[in-house]
Amino acid sequence: MALCSLSTLTASATSAHFSCFSASNETILSKSSFKLPFLWPWQKENKVKVGPLSVSPMGFGTWAWGNQLLWGYQESMDNELQQVFNLAVDNGVNLFDTADSYGTGKLDGQSEKLLGKFIREYNGKKGVRENIVIATKFAAYPWRLTPGQFVNACKSSVDRMELEQIGIGQLHWSTANYNPLQERALWDGLVAMYEKGLVQGVGVSNYGPKQLEKIYKYLKDRGVPLCSAQVQFSLLSYGDEQMEVKNICDSLDIKLIAYSPLGLGMLTGKYTLSNLPSGPRSILFRQILPGLEPLLRCLKEIATRRQKTMSQSADSN
Template identity: 50%
Template sequence: MQGFSLRDAFPLRGALCLLFLLRRAAASGSFFSCFLRPSPHPGILCGGDGRSVLNSETGAAESFYSEAEGRSTSSLSLSQLNKASDASCLSSRRPEATDLRSRRGGILQRFGVGAFGALGVPLLRGFPTAYAGGSLQTGGQMGTVKVGDSLEVSRLGVGTWSWGNKILWGYDESMDGQLQDAFDEIVRGGVNWFDSADSYGTGKITGRAETLLGRFARENRNGRAGENVKVFTKFAPYPFRVGRESMVTAVDEACARLGRSKIEVGQLHWIPPGGWQLREYLDGLAYCVRERGTLGAVGVSNCGPKELKQIAKRLKDLGVPLVSNQVQFSLVSRLPETSGLLNECADMGIRLIGYSPLCLGLLTGKFSQQPAEPKQSLPSGLRSVVFPSLLSKTEGLQATLREISAAQSKKTGVSVTPAAVAISWVLSKDVLCLVGVKNANQSVENLKAAGLKLDEGELRALDDESRGLGNLAQQNIFQTA
């Protein structure tokens, strides 16, 4: 850690960023959660996707435990910070004059406000992850659906929160080869869209996820299929982004990192508190669609039903439809259903995207309170403190996931994991689902999950067990009503 001074850490804009997070955290009832977590996705102490305190939200998916690597990434992200890790963006990027380029110095920039999120664990109820496992089955749920009037995407997408995130995911450039393999494998299996954000990446490499995504698409081994993947990316409403042009500039910078002239869907990463600059941000995104052609469509993330209507109306007045809304959604985080958001999106023709389908690995079936079972022992890091309580509360659900995975394995003759069942449940709700991949093995397992189709009895059993838990996983602190 390089030289640090109070003067460096708390300039006026930095103070505004800090006040911004404090206000949001206070409103969510977890004051400490915004201080204890590492930088960015979505994803998890918070993603999404996506969108993890020590290690890795997705995404879109987002995995905090890598079976292939045989170790826990020691990432405890409370669902509240899930995508607030993006808040790390508040720390990892600070404007220099008017060009908003990253600067050195300051504890906020070094670690990202989210980097302190771990200490918020006692105040949170759960957390999300996007590592998937499962088995491919004929007649599954991959397929494609429309987002907006014409964009065709696979029902499963990939979140890139971990790509470039050193603090949360332990990223190193030596991993780029494995990430390229993961990209190639999942595209080969039929996934045709990726979700990213201008805040994904830490410190000097903020925006690294977008840079890697662009490179992987150009250097992929699947030819045109890889080159033509659809890109959804998110733009953070930093307090220092002021005016319509600030969002136009953000889009231009993302296009440059991705190495493309147009991004299929540009999303506002979260709704700024008090509506700060919201109108200007929407105007900027709409301008990029209508006049500049640098965006194909506009979406939002972490937006509840009330604000969704207001935003959709504003965009409609600007001649641009709202096409998507990305929110946390899993068997232990069913707010999109209970709040009416799922139905609201369907009625308005807005595609709902669910991130963190496995709740930070809680629903993978890998963990148990029985240390005598080495393959199912508790994860290391802060999750080992929180998981015992969560595992106890979800015993019924975990048992149902195991029963269904065993029944599906017997029926199909291939291995079906509890994680695959949990992801399949999310897909059954007619939403897009974001998962995270860091190597080819994880890509294969996610593809298997997309191929799984549960019958009505199995879905009903999961609904019954899940409904009794309420929203066990605390929502992202940036989720609005």
């Protein structure tokens, strides 16, 4: 099954919640504090193929790194984030997902900067650092109108992370619905960055079924394989379109990466109407959580019966 899941790593002053990327509906582990001992639910020698790359069946998303508005990031969290990063790498995680747009205001690109820094400063198990795979996404900003501008975006990400090459370079979203002419230029940019050796593989994010099939054929005709497609996929977003994308990925040998499998944290069981997250998420959670009570009760019952966490139960759907 070509399904993986990817969600966001966040940190607060006292704890770091990280959730993971799971290849094939296997149960995952999600802990609310990196200080607690835990076991990873896969054999470390088992890897998932994403294009030419071999990655762990769980990976980390870094959307929260640098995002003050939605996730409440503060630079004082960096040491804690680095400890979580080190712990993940020590325990076999080698896939980290980021984007050039992750970071708000003056912290634009902060996620990539931190990730590069953490990789350089990692001094754990010998030989592990060299096997870390970075998947980053390049925003389809309206001023990126030519293939060359998109290639320059990739080069900027390489520079921010101080890498020689990126594992997977991904187009963050499609412009087909509002600027179809730009879309073709961005596709050509993916081809160029692949041909120049800036990335080992290319992928897309937030693509629907029709555009996914179009870009797959477009890239294939130019000798560039499409190795991954990210889509929002969880118990809260499990519709016909997601399943259609999944079926296309299965048939074309594209690895489907499901982001936000825990619904921004709503499926973890951590939050209630009396314990809402800070920032804009609290508004969203206040509106949605009441309608989720039957689902959350069911998840809790399943988790208790299986002696798992609610996060594990939610991500094994």
